[in-house]
Every structure is written in C-alpha cells, then in structure tokens.
Amino acid sequence: MPMNSLIDVGLSHYLALSAALFAIGMLGVLMRRNVIVMMMSIELMLNAVNLTFIAFSRFRDNMDGQAMVFFVMTIAAAEAAVGLALAVTIFKRFREVNIRYFEHLKG
C-alpha cells in the first residue's frame, strides 16, 4: 500500500480496515467484563473476517468467498444463541452477567 495510492482504494485498503476492526473486537473481548459486550466483540471479529472474505471475493473475482461468508454468519448466529442462553442462566442466579461468574460452571 504505497502512500501515493492512498486515494486509489484497492484490496489492501479493505484488508487494513478489516485488521483494524478485528483488533477493536479483540480489545473488547480482552478488556470488557460484561459477557454480553464480550459476545458483541466476538461478533465484531467475525464481521471483520467476513469483510476479508468479501474483499478477496471481489478483487480475485471468485464467488467462493461469498459462500464462506454464509457459513461464518450461521456459526455466528448459533454462537450468539448459545452464549445468550448461558448468560440468561447466569443472570438468573447472580443478577449480573460478569465474566467472573463463569469460573466454576457445573453441567
């Protein structure tokens, strides 16, 4: 990504944006204590990966990337459903959804 092509948006620009979004999502998972906000940050990371898939699909002219995005979206929806069900059961007992209550789960 040479400096003189800063206005000539190409694949590198989309990849850089995706890397930045992924980093923000990772910071969210590491720094926040609320389980729901942590799961939102995971969604953010998955979305950053999706952006990479779409960018490669566009700039390499290959539809397989778009098919992959569907699978990532399905996994993300499944993860959100199970994670939120866990958060609800934690909240029923502790009236809070802090990550420290996940330390000693019993099945």
Place this chain on the structure above:
Amino acid sequence: MTLTAQDLLFYILGGLSLASALGVLLMTNPIYSALCLALTMVSLAGLYASMQAWFVAGVQLIVYAGAVMVLFVMVLMLFDLKSEIKAFSRGAVAGFMKLVAVGLMTGAFLAAIYNSADTLLGTSLAAHVDGTVSTKALAQLLFGKYVFAFEAMGVLLLIIAIGAVALSRIEGGTHADE
C-alpha cells in the same frame, strides 16, 4: 488516480464502521454498545454492496442487523442493566499488556498486508456486476459444491435451537450444586 465514488464510499463507510466499533468497546452502557454494533453491521452491509456483493449485503442486513441484534437487545432488556461502574477489567499492568498484544498483532497484520500489496493486486474488475447473475452463481455454489456443508449447517442450527432451549431450562441454573 482519481477519487471515484466507490473510493469515497469506502472512506465514509469504513470510517463509520471503525467509529461505531470503537463505540462498542468504549460505551459503558451495554445497550449503547448494542446500538453501536448495529451501526457497524449496517455500514459493513454498505461496504459489501459497494463491492457488488448484493445478496450478502442483504443477508447481512436481515440476519445480523436484524435477527442477531434483536436477540442481543432483547436479552439486554430482559436483564435491565444500567451503566456499569466496573465495565473494564482491573489492573494497569494487565491492561497495558493487553494493549501491547493487540497492537503487536495488528502491526503484524498491517505489515503483512503492506508487504504483499504487489502480489495482491487482483484481477481486472468488472465495473458493475449484475446482481441477478452473481446471486445465481452464489446459489449454484451453495447447492452444488458446498451442498454437504450447507446441509450440515441446517443440522447444526437444529442442534443449537434444542440446546439453547435445554440450557435455559436447567433446574437451579448453571451452579446447581452450590
């Protein structure tokens, strides 16, 4: 080297998605985090549309900005959470280490992207992709090459639906023995 409409769209939508992603990270009230995340999803859908991935952009709006965000907001309203006092993890040293780790990872990503810019040039782009044609090609991929993975996804969703119901009906919650 002229600034085309797509380049302008990239900077506007990319800036919007970055700003709202930072909002998810920094807002101490979870409901504001959720709304910021919805804005990120919508701006990413715009980016997909600007890259001519019309069907994926629509699915992004319906599934992510629609269904998943409704799930998040509904659970947040169920909890009735207020603005958090201790939203971030404690420890200045640990926080600094986390920042350094994420910074190193992002630096590695950006260096890899920068160094491979010449090999990643890509093919010559069609100025406009017909949405009907590209959606048909996507469907042929999903129901042809990836049909087993597609069916496995259906089974996975069924398992998840049953599992989520079972999980929320456990007697005594997740800490039954205490």
